[in-house]
Amino acid sequence: MRHAETVLLQGGVELLVRNAVASDARALRDVMQRTHAETDYLLSYPDEQGTDDEQEARSLAEMERSDNEVELVAVLDGRIVGSAGVTAVGSRRKVVHRARFGISILKEHWGLGIGRVLMEASIDCARRAGYAQLELEVVADNQRAVSLYRRAGFEEYGRNPRGYRSAAAGYQELVHMRLEL
Template identity: 30%
Template sequence: MIVKPREYAIHNLQYLIRSAECKDAKALSEVRLQIDGETEYMDRVQGEAYIDEEGFQKIIKKDSDSLTNIFLVAEVKGAIAGFSRCEGNELKRSSHKVEFGVGVLMAYWGYGIGKNLLKESISWADSNHIRKMTLSVLETNEKAISMYKSCGFKVEGILQNDKWLSDGEYYNTLLMGSLR
């Protein structure tokens, strides 16, 4: 689904949150790859489950045409600084919910980009009668957990020893949800 763009200015950084467009596909491929390598908070090691330009074009087209999906980007001076996506489905028993995911380049942390991508997604969900939003987050990602809680998400479950990180240790994944 397509949403109206919205401008933000935080700590002298101006950015735009808008629906992803096919012209963003190459940049999204590069940004996702970079984000995956900047921390261990994402599900993937850098280069795993790589999505190329063509792959992103297909996702953007699908999401733009769907009533149950939304794909947003945060744009700073014409460049993609982050993105988020809500993905739902049309199965009757679960068509009332979407799963939220977000990624922001580390250079743009602290400007509210992740939180504003989430707020725009929540607004879209509310406007489209989505009853529940879900997400998963690594237990060590305390800033993200705090942000999600501040937007009404609650921990609904814990996947024990769910992720194996570079320090050789296993970590839990929190399953969080928000009823609209």
């Protein structure tokens, strides 16, 4: 699935949102390492990022050829500063209508509207892929993210009080949210 757009952020700063490609593998892995070290709200820790540059490049090339999944990067001044992805829940007929959404942005770029832009691009990609429902999990304490998702129309459909077990914070409650497309 192809996606490319340039958006003006606050202060007239241009943000490019495009497909991640194989040549982005090293930079994207570096960004993932940083984002996963900067916040306790993401699924994994930096040392749990199990792929090398070659594996990541192959994965990105495969994703780029996909008709129903996408990995997007946010590029500011020629540097990747965040990413978002839409992946199928599964290929079986009973779940083929559902996709998962995830996002991460370097902390130094929080509050600029990049999350909103990546989320809107992901929703657009999910619609074009033919999904009927986009799903996500968010740590309940992450009020900025919960608020962003609610403003986009995501609705809460459940909670898991022990969804994550953080090394720093102990158990974290996860909010399950969905958006009908």
